[in-house]
């Protein structure tokens with residue numbers, strides 16, 4: 447009998463847990479530790495943030511799903527990993543602290559044969575003074591944030607209806623943020639709502655980003671074939687900004703946010719401020735703050751985790767310059783280099799380096815996107831690691847590993863630009879691979895031009911909506927769930 | 933570090949024609965595009981799991 451413990455029930459952890467339960471024998475245990483009792487389809491928080499979806503439409507309670515599937519769910523937060531166990535018992539264990547209202551604050555130790563860290567990001571609002579819902583800006587990162595943001599947007603629309611001009615700033619709240627795609631989506635959804643409410647002419651919509659140029663999205667942009675030409679995501683995105691009259695500030699690091707005003711520095715060293723009536727700014731991410739101790743109780747956090755708090759896996763973490771980055775630097779098994787029964791998937795694994803070129807202002811402020819780890823790759827990683835663990839438990843061979851590198855897998859990204867079954871629009875993109883391979887595809891920005899595509903339209907909105915329903919169906923583990931690919 | 937002039941880039945970006953805008957909302961055309969994109973995604977995920 448083996449016990450697999452999964453930390454985190456987001457896209458990657460929940461996917462891993464469902465596949466583990468499906469493929470392991472009944473006597474093997476699958477334990478999920480996660481602080482929230484609800485599962486959230488985060489991509490649709492954008493629609494909650496413009497008041498077009500209710501919080502209930504993007505979440506569901508996890509407990510009944512886990513009960514039905516035979517997964518042991520502990521509503522708790524993991525705090526310390528002991529990969530070597532302790533002096534009494536060499537079996538690894540993890541310390542958890544319950545957030546479950548019935549056992550709130552209780553501490554427990556769970557021994558494991560295999561541990562998957564899928565704890566996602568800590569939303570690091572503290573990195574920028576005044577950033578976030580506890581400061582002076584809004585967020586759509588959690589469903590509660592998004593619901594609050596929707597109310598603020600409603601207030602702004604009311605003001606516009608009274609003829610009072612409003613400035614709406616949407617983007618990323620720090621020079622090292624990731625998730626520019628989500629900020630872009632939210633900007634265009636808000637713009638769409640302003641139009642739908644016939645108040646667009648009095649509103650100024652400004653997109654502020656750490657990207658060097660529009661269309662970078664943290665993946666160094668994309669080239670693709672369109673109507674007989676090779677074009678790129680920069681031109682494509684700029685075209686959308688022109689069509690929808692959205693202003694942009696690029697290469698920007700938000701230094702601080704105050705009541706109704708934000709201050710930023712740009713890559714060329716200039717500083718500026720914007721007065722706003724509404725600001726939705728995504729935070730940078732870091733690891734959730736797990737620590738690790740060896741068998742003697744000595745702290746080995748710095749050995750297991752990168753300085754940003756994400757778990758080191760089978761990536762090449764040696765310091766290299768941009769021109770030395772290679773596809774092979776990226777991990778494929780997600781196994782810790784120190785313990786063969788410890789894995790990190792989704793946002794929780796430490797990337798070897800960014801994907802977009804790193805840039806600094808003359809003051810030395812880093813202003814360039816951190817690498818995104820979007821839903822599709824996160825799900826694939828969760829499944830791949832689950833398959834590795836199942837193979838190892840079944841055969842007893844601890845060298846077996848399934849592989850899925852972001853430098854060889856593709857991803858589809860559908861960025862909503864406005865909702866509505868008849869009037870919605872979205873930008874649908876596929877890219878392959880996610881991490882460019884400049885050796886394999888030197889002429890086309892490191893990507894396979896045949897599999898890197900982009901289009902804008904109502905059909906793309908339907909795709910986004912379809913993905914919403916499909917992934918919630920899959921996450922609920924309803925009949926045939928595993929036929930829906932990640 | 934120099935920054936590209938983003939206002940200029942936006943003002944010079946290609947503007948979709950009326951035909952393009954119509955095509956983006958035309959239900960029949962979009963049903964076809966939806967189907968094509970769905971197939972493209974399916975091909976990608978199936979390939980992604982091969983490794």
Ligand SMILES: Cc1cc2nc3c(=O)[nH]c(=O)nc-3n(C[C@H](O)[C@H](O)[C@H](O)COP(=O)(O)OP(=O)(O)OC[C@H]3O[C@@H](n4cnc5c(N)ncnc54)[C@H](O)[C@@H]3O)c2cc1C
Nearest residue numbers: 454455456457458488489524565566628792793819820821
């Ligand atoms: C607003 C927004 C929109 C997005 N839109 C898209 C999109 O359109 N398409 C796309 O592909 N991607 C999108 N993304 C990215 C996508 O949400 C992430 O790629 C995905 O959620 C990553 O999955 P994950 O499992 O690594 O992390 P998460 O989904 O964040 O899950 C982490 C889990 O770990 C839990 N946890 C945290 N701390 C602990 C702890 N100490 N112990 C145990 N558990 C813990 C959390 O509660 C959570 O359940 C978006 C992200 C945002 C913020």
